[in-house]
Amino acid sequence: xxxxxxxxxxxxxxxxxxxxxxxxxxxxxxxxxxxxxxxxxxxxxxxxxxxxxxxxxxxxxxxxxxxxxxxxxxxxxxxxxxxxxxxxxxxxxxxxxxxxxxxxxxxxxxxxxxxxxxxxxxxxxxxxxxxxxxxxxxxxxxxxxxxxxxxxxxxxxxxxxxxxxxxxxxxxxxxxxxxxxxxxxxxxxxxxxxxxxxxxxxxxxxxxxxxxxxxxxxxxxxxxxxxxxxxxxxxxxxxxxxxxxxxxxxxxxxxxxxxxxxxxxxxxxxxxxxxxxxxxxxxxxxxxxxxxxxxxxxxxxxxxxxxxxxxxxxxxxxxxxxxxxxxxxxxxxxxxxxxxxxxxxxxxxxxxxxxxxxxxxxxxxxxxxxxxxxxxxxxxxxxxxxxxxx
Amino acid sequence: xxxxxxxxxxxxxxxxxxxxxxxxxxxxxxxxxxxxxxxxxxxxxxxxxxxxxxxxxxxxxxxxxxxxxxxxxxxxxxxxxxxxxxxxxxxxxxxxxxxxxxxxxxxxxxxxxxxxxxxxxxxxxxxxxxxxxxxxxxxxxxxxxxxxxxxxxxxxxxxxxxxxxxxxxxxxxxxxxxxxxxxxxxxxxxxxxxxxxxxxxxxxxxxxxxxxxxxxxxxxxxxxxxxxxxxxxxxxxxxxxxxxxxxxxxxxxxxxxxxxxxxxxxxxxxxxxxxxxxxxxxxxxxxxxxxxxxxxxxxxxxxxxxxxxxxxxxxxxxxxxxxxxxxxxxxxxxxxxxxxxxxxxxxxxxxxxxxxxxxxxxxxxxxxxx
Numbered sequence: 016x017x018x019x020x021x022x023x024x025x026x027x028x029x030x031x032x033x034x035x036x037x038x039x040x041x042x043x044x045x046x047x048x049x050x051x052x053x054x055x056x057x058x059x060x061x062x063x064x065x066x067x068x069x070x071x072x073x074x075x076x077x078x079x080x081x082x083x084x085x086x087x088x089x090x091x092x093x094x095x096x097x098x099x100x101x102x103x104x105x106x107x108x109x110x111x112x113x114x115x116x117x118x119x120x121x122x123x124x125x126x127x128x129x130x131x132x133x134x135x136x137x138x139x140x141x142x143x144x145x146x147x148x149x150x151x152x153x154x155x156x157x158x159x160x161x162x163x164x165x166x167x168x169x170x171x172x173x174x175x176x177x178x179x180x181x182x183x184x185x186x187x188x189x190x191x192x193x194x195x196x197x198x199x200x201x202x203x204x205x206x207x208x209x210x211x212x213x214x215x216x217x218x219x220x221x222x223x224x225x226x227x228x229x230x231x232x233x234x235x236x237x238x239x240x241x242x243x244x245x246x247x248x249x250x251x252x253x254x255x256x257x258x259x260x261x262x263x264x265x266x267x268x269x270x271x272x273x274x275x276x277x278x279x280x281x282x283x284x285x286x287x288x289x290x291x292x293x294x295x296x297x298x299x300x301x302x303x304x305x306x307x308x309x310x311x312x313x314x315x316x317x318x319x320x321x322x323x324x325x326x327x328x329x330x331x332x333x334x335x336x337x338x339x340x341x342x343x344x345x346x347x348x349x350x351x352x353x354x355x356x357x358x359x360x361x362x363x364x365x366x367x368x369x370x371x372x373x374x375x376x377x378x379x380x381x382x383x384x385x386x387x388x389x390x391x392x393x394x395x396x397x398x399x400x401x402x403x404x405x
Numbered sequence: 406x407x408x409x410x411x412x413x414x415x416x417x418x419x420x421x422x423x424x425x426x427x428x429x430x431x432x433x434x435x436x437x438x439x440x441x442x443x444x445x446x447x448x449x450x451x452x453x454x455x456x457x458x459x460x461x462x463x464x465x466x467x468x469x470x471x472x473x474x475x476x477x478x479x480x481x482x483x484x485x486x487x488x489x490x491x492x493x494x495x496x497x498x499x500x501x502x503x504x505x506x507x508x509x510x511x512x513x514x515x516x517x518x519x520x521x522x523x524x525x526x527x528x529x530x531x532x533x534x535x536x537x538x539x540x541x542x543x544x545x546x547x548x549x550x551x552x553x554x555x556x557x558x559x560x561x562x563x564x565x566x567x568x569x570x571x572x573x574x575x576x577x578x579x580x581x582x583x584x585x586x587x588x589x590x591x592x593x594x595x596x597x598x599x600x601x602x603x604x605x606x607x608x609x610x611x612x613x614x615x616x617x618x619x620x621x622x623x624x625x626x627x628x629x630x631x632x633x634x635x636x637x638x639x640x641x642x643x644x645x646x647x648x649x650x651x652x653x654x655x656x657x658x659x660x661x662x663x664x665x666x667x668x669x670x671x672x673x674x675x676x677x678x679x680x681x682x683x684x685x686x687x688x689x690x691x692x693x694x695x696x697x698x699x700x701x702x703x704x705x706x707x708x709x710x711x712x713x714x715x716x717x718x719x720x721x722x723x724x725x726x727x728x729x730x731x732x733x734x735x736x737x738x739x740x741x742x743x744x745x746x747x748x749x750x751x752x753x754x755x756x757x758x759x760x761x762x763x764x765x766x767x768x769x770x771x772x773x774x775x
Contacts, residue, residue, distance in 0.1 A: 151662070292757075299757065356753070366598060375746075382728070404670075
């Protein structure tokens with residue numbers, strides 16, 4: 016079995032150029048000023064609107080529903096370019112891919128109702144409620160319950176780390192429709208719902224911002240007997256876990272590309288700074304080596320991201336490849352971030368050097384959306400065929 | 406041939422003194438200024454981010470002028486004692502940066518010995534009537550005048566604690582002279598940073614310093630002041646290492662995933678254990694360095710070794726704890742990310758030549774710098 020061909024150069028150049036031009040209107044000061052705001056006022060609304068208007072967030076939606084119908088690799092290039100240009104797609108990248116579950120498993124009625132409006136940006140599908148305070152890696156243990164009631168479902172429970180919930184009209188929600196003790200396999204009994212946030216907020220759903228080190232406008236969501244109509248269920252009841260799994264590989268590819276973009280951003284800055292410094296004093300060999308080492312890792316990770324996206328776009332099974340791309344891109348961006356911060360020294364701590372913000376963001380690349388230890392567990396067990404270690 | 410500094414003198418006691426009474430007092434003050442206090446400071450506008458109440462309590466308890474000799478009204482504590490104070494502060498989750506800055510400034514003034522107004526300033530600090538929280542490196546010029554005063558023109562970047570301090574200790578360019586400049590004569594612009602360092606960019610627009618506050622360093626005390634700074638920063642790092650070792654293991658024991666506490670998985674356990682070992686080793690190196698300084702030796706090599714080991718160990722411990730906390734590490738209310746940022750900043754030097762590795766290489770190993 017061979018990997019489908021993928022580019023090793025600047026693919027989708029038209030996106031690289033146009034996205035970079037858009038990002039030039041949102042320089043460091045824009046992002047710094049947002050961080051000074053309280054959580055409720057820190058959303059980059061203008062930037063997101065600009066991306067929406069240009070159609071970048073609709074690239075993965077098929078043309079028949081109003082999108083550009085491009086492969087995941089195109090989305091990856093857009094996200095990478097945004098990050099390399101010093102901007103952040105974290106506040107809106109979900110609009111690109113969360114709809115994938117609806118696209119692959121929703122009914123035609125649902126797709127016609129929602130996808131065109133998601134493509135145009137009229138409806139924002141930016142939130143994905145999966146993680147709970149007591150379940151991170153162990154998704155099947157989630158406790159949020161959706162019980163059949165009055166021609167729909169009543170939802171009770173809690174989600175955490177639901178980013179962008181306060182800036183989304185729709186949310187994809189994972190809840191148990193059959194309790195754990197009543198299913199044969201623990202991956203059964205979980206269902207996916209497309210929640211109308213506007214309605215839900217009037218009917219028992221509460222969104223609370225979380226003050227966090229990284230500005231992804233993340234929240235806790237409390238469901239107190241929130242009623243969802245029957246047609247908010249996507250696909251078959253109880254089969255939801257499988258539905259979200261296939262979307263995760265796309266997400267891995269796309270989020271990895273953001274890390275690659277940030278890594279290139281750090282390298283651009285580190286190289287520029289070192290070039291200035293070297294002419295002034297010593298050769299700074301330790302820093303030269305650290306930056307070069309980080310660059311090699313970045314290049315390797317970039318190739319893994321390209322491979323995973325190519326496999327996904329060719330409809331090949333790519334769980335291992337997508338997860339390894341995620342893991343290596345997280346480690347690579349961190350190496351680049353650290354090398355850059357070390358080149359700058361204490362001066363790099365200043366927010367106005369535009370290093371420390373992305374440095375904080377990059378810590379997240381090592382940690383989410385999937386635990387690095389879980390990736391290593393997966394590779395160990397399913398690729399290397401070692402006995403499960405947990 | 407063994408380099409002289411690598412000898413461990415077993416006749417110098419490396420066991421710490423019993424500073425438990427002092428540490429108990431410090432721990433109580435820290436308990437009165439818990440995590441919420443430090444979290445809230447970060448959200449305040451510029452000019453209000455300095456831990457004023459915490460420092461006032463420490464000063465009132467006699468902790469901030471503690472190394473000043475009795476002849477100047479101080480408690481004449483050893484470096485071992487103040488290192489214990491600093492470590493206790495950091496282990497509790499609080500931050501002793503301003504205290505360390507002042508201990509260092511005191512050493513610099515003791516350098517100046519009986520010069521000019523050094524003794525008066527030391528007495529004021531011992532009484533808690535004057536503060537020395539800021540040290541600036543002047544980029545510009547210092548013109549002497551006929552009355553032995555000096556007029557400063559230029560800038561200094563990222564001076565931490567500048568606006569909360571009565572005096573700013575300013576190192577003059579290409580000179581072994583330093584001055585105490587009164588804070589209220591200097592223009593200051595706040596600097597937003599990764600951490601709550603309360604840093605300011607200073608502008609010296611022909612700031613005149615009278616003769617009384619102009620001092621000349623003597624070489625040996627300048628070295629001692631620098632080494633005291635290194636070991637106190639190392640003590641802070643050891644305290645940070647203790648903080649994260651405790652918090653990381655606590656969470657690893659509580660958090661159940663896939664039916665077991667996550668601390669039972671080697672992927673979580675081993676990084677915590679490895680970092681803990683590094684903190685232990687750094688602590689031993691630190692005790693050795695402090696013992697030599699308190700015994701009257703220079704202790705440069707030992708101080709550099711201790712500092713490097715400690716700041717790296719603290720970072721590895723902090724990052725292992727951060728990983729252990731998973732997503733919750735990012736939530737401010739868990740107090741992991743705040744100190745994790747502080748610990749990262751402590752690994753950075755202001756100048757490449759001040760880097761621990763560069764100095765060990767050049768000064769201890771005698772390797773010729775490029």
